Amino acid sequence: MxxxxxxxxxxxxxxxxxxxxxxxxxSPAAKSEIVTLRRLTxxxxxxxxxxxxxxxxxxxxxxxxxIRVGGLLAASTSVLSxxxxxxxxxxxxxxxxxxxxxxxxxxSRLPCTPKSPAAPDDACxxxxxxxYGLMLFRRPLTDDELKSRIALTHTLAARQKxxxxxxxxxxxxxxxxxDFLFRKEVAVPGxxxxxxxxxxxxxxxxxxLLWNTTPDAELLTAAETGALNSxxxxxxxxxxxMASPRLEVGMRAFFNDMLELDNFDTVSKDSLLYPKWGxxxxxxAREETLRTVIDLALTRDGDMRDLMTTRQTFINRSLAAIYxxxxxxxxxxxxxxxxxxxxxxxxxxxxxxxxxxxxxGRSSPxxxxxALMDIFLCEPTPNPPNNxxxxxxxxxxxxxxxxxxxxxxxxxxxxxxxxxxHSDPIGLTLEGFDTxxxxxxxxxxxxxxxxxxxxxxxxxxxxGVGRYLHDNPKFPAxxxxxxxxxxxxxxxxxxxxAALKTAYAGFVDSxxxxxxxxxxxxEGPELYSAPPPAPPSGSGGKVAMH
Amino acid sequence: xxxxxFLLRGSCQGALAVMGLPFLDCLLDxxxxxxxxxxxxxxxxxxxxxxxxxxxxxxxxxxxAGKDYEVTEQLKPLQPLRAKINVFSGLRVAVDNNxxxxxxxxxxxxxxxxxxxxxxxxxxxxxxxxxxDVVSRGAxxxxxxxxxxxxARQSYSSLGGANTLPxxxxxxxxxxxLFGPGFQxxxxxxxxxxxxxMLQQSVLSVVADDRKRAMQELGASDRSRMDQYFTSVRxxxxxxxxxxxxxxxxxxxxxxxxxxxxxxxxxxxxxxKVTPLMSRLAALAMATDQTRVFHMSVSEPGSQIFxxxxxxGYHQSTHEEPIDPLLGYQPRVANYNVYNMELFLxxxxxxxxxxxxxxxxxxxxxxxxxxDVAFAKIHALxxxxxxxxGSANGRMKTGYHINGDGSPVSRVGLxxxxxxxxxxxxxxxxxxxxxSPFTELLV
Numbered sequence: 009m010x011x012x013x014x015x016x017x018x019x020x021x022x023x024x025x026x027x028x029x030x031x032x033x034x035s036p037a038a039k040s041e042i043v044t045l046r047r048l049t050x051x052x053x054x055x056x057x058x059x060x061x062x063x064x065x066x067x068x069x070x071x072x073x074x075i076r077v078g079g080l081l082a083a084s085t086s087v088l089s090x091x092x093x094x095x096x097x098x099x100x101x102x103x104x105x106x107x108x109x110x111x112x113x114x115x116s117r118l119p120c121t122p123k124s125p126a127a128p129d130d131a132c133x134x135x136x137x138x139x140y141g142l143m144l145f146r147r148p149l150t151d152d153e154l155k156s157r158i159a160l161t162h163t164l165a166a167r168q169k170x171x172x173x174x175x176x177x178x179x180x181x182x183x184x185x186x187d188f189l190f191r192k193e194v195a196v197p198g199x200x201x202x203x204x205x206x207x208x209x210x211x212x213x214x215x216x217l218l219w220n221t222t223p224d225a226e227l228l229t230a231a232e233t234g235a236l237n238s239x240x241x242x243x244x245x246x247x248x249x250m251a252s253p254r255l256e257v258g259m260r261a262f263f264n265d266m267l268e269l270d271n272f273d274t275v276s277k278d279s280l281l282y283p284k285w286g287x288x289x290x291x292x293a294r295e296e297t298l299r300t301v302i303d304l305a306l307t308r309d310g311d312m313r314d315l316m317t318t319r320q321t322f323i324n325r326s327l328a329a330i331y332x333x334x335x336x337x338x339x340x341x342x343x344x345x346x347x348x349x350x351x352x353x354x355x356x357x358x359x360x361x362x363x364x365x366x367x368x369g370r371s372s373p374x375x376x377x378x379a380l381m382d383i384f385l386c387e388p389t390p391n392p393p394n395n396x397x398x399x400x401x402x403x404x405x406x407x408x409x410x411x412x413x414x415x416x417x418x419x420x421x422x423x424x425x426x427x428x429x430h431s432d433p434i435g436l437t438l439e440g441f442d443t444x445x446x447x448x449x450x451x452x453x454x455x456x457x458x459x460x461x462x463x464x465x466x467x468x469x470x471x472g473v474g475r476y477l478h479d480n481p482k483f484p485a486x487x488x489x490x491x492x493x494x495x496x497x498x499x500x501x502x503x504x505x506a507a508l509k510t511a512y513a514g515f516v517d518s519x520x521x522x523x524x525x526x527x528x529x530x531e532g533p534e535l536y537s538a539p540p541p542a543p544p545s546g547s548g549g550k551v552a553m554h
Numbered sequence: 555x556x557x558x559x560f561l562l563r564g565s566c567q568g569a570l571a572v573m574g575l576p577f578l579d580c581l582l583d584x585x586x587x588x589x590x591x592x593x594x595x596x597x598x599x600x601x602x603x604x605x606x607x608x609x610x611x612x613x614x615x616x617x618x619a620g621k622d623y624e625v626t627e628q629l630k631p632l633q634p635l636r637a638k639i640n641v642f643s644g645l646r647v648a649v650d651n652n653x654x655x656x657x658x659x660x661x662x663x664x665x666x667x668x669x670x671x672x673x674x675x676x677x678x679x680x681x682x683x684x685x686x687d688v689v690s691r692g693a694x695x696x697x698x699x700x701x702x703x704x705x706a707r708q709s710y711s712s713l714g715g716a717n718t719l720p721x722x723x724x725x726x727x728x729x730x731x732l733f734g735p736g737f738q739x740x741x742x743x744x745x746x747x748x749x750x751x752m753l754q755q756s757v758l759s760v761v762a763d764d765r766k767r768a769m770q771e772l773g774a775s776d777r778s779r780m781d782q783y784f785t786s787v788r789x790x791x792x793x794x795x796x797x798x799x800x801x802x803x804x805x806x807x808x809x810x811x812x813x814x815x816x817x818x819x820x821x822x823x824x825x826x827k828v829t830p831l832m833s834r835l836a837a838l839a840m841a842t843d844q845t846r847v848f849h850m851s852v853s854e855p856g857s858q859i860f861x862x863x864x865x866x867g868y869h870q871s872t873h874e875e876p877i878d879p880l881l882g883y884q885p886r887v888a889n890y891n892v893y894n895m896e897l898f899l900x901x902x903x904x905x906x907x908x909x910x911x912x913x914x915x916x917x918x919x920x921x922x923x924x925x926d927v928a929f930a931k932i933h934a935l936x937x938x939x940x941x942x943x944g945s946a947n948g949r950m951k952t953g954y955h956i957n958g959d960g961s962p963v964s965r966v967g968l969x970x971x972x973x974x975x976x977x978x979x980x981x982x983x984x985x986x987x988x989x990s991p992f993t994e995l996l997v
Binding site for chain 2: 044045072075089090091094095096150156157160163164181186187189190274276278367370
């Protein structure tokens with residue numbers, strides 16, 4: 009239960025939500041609700057620290073792992089918490105960042121210089137702490153929050169006879185606070201039955217969506233003045249953020265999540281069968297896909313459906329080896345177009361997608377099919393049924409040479425078939441590529457058959473399936489749904505179609521341009537809306553972790 | 555509720571000492587009691603060990619129960635430590651009204667005694683965390699987890715829900731966590747508390763002070779997540795308290811130099827290199843009282859271990875390798891089963907290599923080894939193999955094969971916790987709820 013009725017506004021909300029309340033014409037007694045509590049991702053954390061404290065801050069530490077919920081890591085940020093090992097790392101990182109920020113090299117960047125570097129200076133400390141507090145918490149600090157940090161800074165500066173040595177701990181306490189590590193999104197009545205995010209929460213949602221980082225000073229000012237909760241003010245900020253080159257950072261983060269490219273962190277390949285594979289190739293493959301997407305979506309402002317069919321890509325030397333194409337270039341990355349005979353089709357046939365969804369030593373039409381259906385069509389394959397007797401498939405058969413022969417055996421069992429018929433057909437069209445993405449025509453000596461039937465339609469090879477996905481209206485719809493869920497940190501499967509209607513229509517009318525979709529989402533009220541708080545349920549009770 | 559300012563003041567009448575000698579004296583004074591107590595019995599350590607895909611029934615279940623069981627093909631690798639190991643066959647995992655979440659229901663049932671209601675989520679704290687709540691006070695880390703295959707998500711140690719306690723992903727990362735900054739070497743004669751720790755404590759104190767405000771207005775599930783954050787803060791505070799104490803255990807071990815960065819993944823040759831190293835570090839961690847609870851995993855459920863050149867790998871083999879009509883089982887899968895037992899032995903041998911008191915570290919441990927399935931080919935759960943090792947400081951008899959006779963797998967968990975001196979009447983839920991430990995093993 010995410011909605012929770014509260015009886016009074018906290019001090020923080022009085023400060024933060026005041027403008028919104030005024031804008032909505034409600035009395036200060038109006039209720040607010042905390043809609044989500046989202047743990048910062050590793051990239052969000054790193055980008056935020058770099059933007060708040062400036063370049064050159066080194067962040068060394070381990071971040072807690074994330075999981076996928078409804079196809080997105082972003083959705084798990086509203087589910088996961090901070091474990092002891094995770095906090096241990098956060099507290100160390102916070103201290104190490106504070107040491108650097110207050111160190112001799114960088115302290116000239118601080119917004120205040122103490123009267124004496126060897127003594128406490130509460131006014132100066134207060135100025136510094138409230139400045140960074142606003143940036144870190146994405147809202148002004150409350151009086152109590154600021155006072156406790158000034159006191160800590162004072163005590164430790166006095167004991168050590170060093171202003172900066174005290175400041176280090178005051179700052180570190182902010183960087184490891186839950187208000188930084190979690191994005192707390194708060195909604196207030198927004199007219200009608202619906203609630204809407206108060207301006208500071210709006211600023212954060214917008215900024216992390218478009219730039220994958222914490223709101224900048226201008227956005228925070230737009231939150232402070234309440235401008236963000238007016239149509240004109242919101243449009244202005246969306247326009248500004250979208251015009252910035254930093255939009256690429258935000259979209260890379262989104263596609264890294266949607267295309268599940270984080271899987272590369274743990275992909276391992278059989279080094280005897282595929283000696284070419286290594287970390288360099290894995291990193292290159294991920295980069296190739298991100299470059300392709302950004303080039304199409306932002307640089308060329310193209311039709312997003314072409315992701316399924318384009319033969320344009322970017323390669324470097326190690327990818328050229330996988331794709332078996334010459335690389336007569338001195339630069340690191342070059343734009344490359346596969347020939348029409350290469351059988352390649354968009355990101356479907358890039359080393360990234362082919363390798364991530366394979367076994368270490370062999371391709372897997374099932375894994376590829378399951379992944380592609382889920383990633384591009386938002387159609388997850390159900391879990392296999394209980395206690396399936398796989399022996400039906402395996403024991404009676406003689407030696408089966410191709411994966412297709414082995415998989416076709418599933419069709420003899422209607423229980424297996426119900427799921428495998430969902431996932432395998434798409435996967436089978438990609439069998440012309442091995443487990444690391446190299447082209448092949450034979451498997452174990454046998455010619456590979458690349459034909460399949462999807463919902464009655466005959467399809468051949470990667471190009472056939474690329475065209476099928478390109479023309480399938482479920483693909484752009486799924487992209488829009490994932491973008492919306494990503495921005496809100498919720499499960500894709502729970503997105504209400506009505507919430508997407510306007511933005512999606514704009515996406516279609518534009519010819520499937522990503523910017524049109526983004527703009528429609530970011531400017532629309534739906535992205536920031538929340539259902540009204542549910543009435544309080546029976547209080548107390550032990551809470552299960554879910 | 556402890557007065558948070560207490561920590562700030564330390565034990566020196568409100569004087570926040572930073573470097574001063576008087577403060578150190580004061581701290582040493584307060585340490586007098588702990589030093590006097592160093593003659594007490596060694597703590598009993600608890601470790602869970604996870605490996606994927608079970609064993610082959612025809613090859614591991616001994617024909618007879620008791621101490622004189624004849625060794626079977628797949629238990630042969632454990633033979634060197636047979637006298638310190640218990641083997642449990644014939645155990646039942648009941649999913650009750652939940653689906654059989656493939657490669658997950660068995661993990662959840664073995665680790666919590668509860669049939670999981672969701673894929674990849676635990677319905678309660680895992681057994682190691684339940685034990686840690688009781689035994690870990692005073693150790694530097696409440697628990698530590700490590701993944702030999704190098705994936706932080708391969709941890710089957712959890713406070714409940716989807717949030718597992720992340721595993722250390724290489725010998726180097728495990729080493730750094732244990733013996734990097736903050737480590738107090740008990741074998742060093744010139745031990746001094748690190749004044750920096752006191753300062754960090756005061757930071758934590760300020761962070762923890764915000765608890766009440768931070769918990770306000772949150773919905774139930776977010777409240778519990780925020781609560782977990784503050785529990786983690788509390789654990790960091792306890793960890794720092796422990797770092798200010800002179801280490802109590804006079805371990806007869808030397809802390810080695812940091813290991814090198816190495817490839818940690820599912821390739822068997824790498825696992826064979828990494829597992830003993832991780833195991834040695836786990837053993838040292840427990841011997842030096844860095845932690846009393848350790849979780850080790852060698853793979854995920856549905857193990858992706860592979861031998862280079864075998865394009866199927868372990869998990870695919872369990873589903874695709876035909877059952878040999880003459881042998882009656884899958885020979886290649888059976889080989890992988892044996893490799894898993896060899897890896898398990900390497901863990902136990904490292905624990906057994908450290909002399910402690912009148913025996914070895916292993917004798918003062920209880921190792922609880924579990925897996926995800928009984929028969930991987932069809933994800934069958936009945937007869938899921940369970941192993942324990944170590945005699946829990948003399949509380950558990952060892953060297954036995956116990957035939958569970960269709961009783962729930964939770965009986966092993968209950969027995970283990972009884973051996974750990976944890977007072978509880980029953981363990982598990984639904985038809986796996988049990989009040990019957992294997993009393994024949996308890997001393």
